[in-house]
Every structure is written in C-alpha cells, then in structure tokens.
Amino acid sequence: MSDTATTQILAFIKGRFPDVEIDASQDIFALGFVNSLFAMELVMFVEKTFSVTIPNTELQLDNFRSADSMAALVERCSAAVAV
Template sequence: MSQDARNEIRAFITAKFPRMTFTDEQDIFALGFVNSLFAMELVMFIEKAFGTRIPNEELNLDNFRTVARMADLVRRQQSAATAR
C-alpha cells in the first residue's frame, strides 16, 4: 500500500508541476515550486483519493513536505480507521 500511495501522490504532484523532478524524500516546499495553497490541494487530494479524513492535529506542513511523509500520513490514517 505504501508504494501505491507514493505513486498516486507523486503522480498528482507531477501533473501539477510537470517540469519538476524530485524524489520521494525531497522537501517539495524547499524546492520552491510548492506553496501553502498547494498544501491545501494536497490535503483534499489525499482525503479523496484514499478515502480518509485528516484530523486537525495532523494538518501541519511537516506531514506534507515529502511524498514519503504523505504516504506515511495516509498509512497512519487508514490504520486508525480500521482500528475503530
């Protein structure tokens, strides 16, 4: 699942910024092509694509800096949902 999540997240970002190249571990905000407005798009995309809600305490920029961190966030939210 984690690799699938990474692939979907990377594809979403690449569709918005086709000329940028980045790895799953690179900070997309530090690279300078992503801003806080796009972070909200990422939140909406993740919630819709993975059928999860991101709680307020998880809505911090650090969870969205890299593809790897976003995939971890998805995994945590899906694990929490199945544990309920």
C-alpha cells in the same frame, strides 16, 4: 509505507510541475513548489484519493513535505479508521 500511495501522490505533484524532476523523498516546501492553495489541494487530494479524513492534529507541515511523508500520513489515518 505504501508504495502505491507514494506513487499516486508523487504523480499528483509531478502533474502540477511536469518540467521538474522530483523524487518521493524531496521536500516540496523547501523546493518552493507549495503555496497555500497547493497545500490545501494536497490535503483534499489525499483525503479524496485514499478515503481518509486527516485530523486537525495531523495538519502539520512535516506530514506534507514529501510524497513519502504524505504516504506515511495516509497509512496512519487508514490505520486509525481500521481500529
């Protein structure tokens, strides 16, 4: 998993919640940070920042629970484009 992707995603999340300490493995849904609008913002951020298109099959909650899981998604989507 890309440390750079994880760092960028975590910075985006922290930018929305600057008063909260959060690490890359924490479940942002369980913490109550995500509503439907922020979920869409996460998708848009990931696609734009990493120049990937997230297929509908990958639009699953588990892929967006943490910065680590989103970085893994970026890696999979990037690998699919490279093939």
